[in-house]
Amino acid sequence: MGFFEKIKNGLKKTREGFGNLLSGVFSGRTKVDENMLEELLDVLIMSDLGGEISEEVIEQLREVIREKKISEPEEVRLELKEILKGMLNCDCPPLELDTKPSVILVIGVNGVGKTTSIGKLAYNYVSEGKKVLLAAADTFRAAAAEQLSIWADRSGAQIVRHAEGADPAAVVFDACAAGKARGADVIICDTAGRLHNKANLMNELAKINKVIDRELTDAHKEVFLVIDATTGQNALIQAREFAKTAGVSGIVLTKLDGTAKGGVVIAVSRQLGIPVRYIGVGEQKDDLMPFDPDSFIDALFERN
Ligand SMILES: Nc1nc2c(ncn2[C@@H]2O[C@H](COP(=O)(O)OP(=O)(O)O)[C@@H](O)[C@H]2O)c(=O)[nH]1
Numbered sequence: 280m281g282f283f284e285k286i287k288n289g290l291k292k293t294r295e296g297f298g299n300l301l302s303g304v305f306s307g308r309t310k311v312d313e314n315m316l317e318e319l320l321d322v323l324i325m326s327d328l329g330g331e332i333s334e335e336v337i338e339q340l341r342e343v344i345r346e347k348k349i350s351e352p353e354e355v356r357l358e359l360k361e362i363l364k365g366m367l368n369c370d371c372p373p374l375e376l377d378t379k380p381s382v383i384l385v386i387g388v389n390g391v392g393k394t395t396s397i398g399k400l401a402y403n404y405v406s407e408g409k410k411v412l413l414a415a416a417d418t419f420r421a422a423a424a425e426q427l428s429i430w431a432d433r434s435g436a437q438i439v440r441h442a443e444g445a446d447p448a449a450v451v452f453d454a455c456a457a458g459k460a461r462g463a464d465v466i467i468c469d470t471a472g473r474l475h476n477k478a479n480l481m482n483e484l485a486k487i488n489k490v491i492d493r494e495l496t497d498a499h500k501e502v503f504l505v506i507d508a509t510t511g512q513n514a515l516i517q518a519r520e521f522a523k524t525a526g527v528s529g530i531v532l533t534k535l536d537g538t539a540k541g542g543v544v545i546a547v548s549r550q551l552g553i554p555v556r557y558i559g560v561g562e563q564k565d566d567l568m569p570f571d572p573d574s575f576i577d578a579l580f581e582r583n
């Protein structure tokens with residue numbers, strides 16, 4: 280399956296939801312008026328863009344309609360598409376893991392898909408010929424390291440793990456040393472999404488961050504926050520909490536295949552001002568895709 284087909288497929292539920300609502304606005308419509316904009320606003324809100332962003336989109340649309348003197352509903356559809364693309368395009372530099380090693384710290388609450396996404400990332404990078412080392416720094420549950428080991432096997436990555444209950448920062452320390460010694464291209468660190476309390480968790484992440492900065496001072500570092508798209512606007516609340524801790528540099532938005540409200544991508548990237556780097560569209564190893572705003576919106580507007 281090609282890249283575009285795969286996004287389309289992953290967005291099936293959202294496309295059906297959003298697509299149907301959109302068709303409802305456009306079908307049989309002959310003139311462009313305020314009524315139509317009201318209906319479009321509802322569609323955006325129902326697709327989980329959030330009230331504020333939806334208003335902003337409609338405001339821009341109203342402006343364009345006026346400037347270009349648009350009177351054909353179909354043209355409005357095209358303009359809406361462009362505005363949504365604009366909402367997703369940030370001036371962020373492309374993701375470049377250009378040092379050897381580079382390091383990716385993966386954080387986020389329990390169950391959002393951190394470990395699975397790390398497995399898929401590893402698969403992606405190994406497929407590109409990179410040497411990948413995973414650090415099992417979720418030592419809170421024994422099953423976590425086990426799950427990561429399975430992903431290491433599946434993807435052809437190496438893994439550094441300690442016993443359950445070990446100090447996560449010590450795992451990361453060892454992984455940094457091993458990564459340097461073995462000439463890894465990318466080190467990816469899994470973390471716990473829950474400790475005894477939230478302050479604990481944030482302290483732990485800060486400690487891990489410090490270890491990486493000290494041990495791999497010259498390495499390119501990314502901190503990926505993983506967010507579950509099926510939790511809709513709640514995902515945003517979580518994201519803000521985590522984004523407050525040191526340097527989240529990218530978002531991985533998982534489970535887009537499981538929601539009809541994929542519009543949350545726009546809310547997330549717009550409101551956090553952090554680029555969405557990858558989207559998860561399934562549970563298999565090849566179900567993590569680099570996020571491309573234009574293809575995403577094009578896929579969303581495909582009619583079949
Ligand atoms: N459908 C779907 N399921 C996913 C995706 N990403 C993760 N999952 C599932 O979400 C569940 C929790 O994932 P896990 O990686 O253990 O979450 P963690 O606690 O953040 O490490 C697992 O059952 C995964 O298979 C995705 O993109 N699509």
Ligand SMILES: [Mg+2]
Nearest residue numbers: 393394417423
């Ligand atoms: Mg996990």
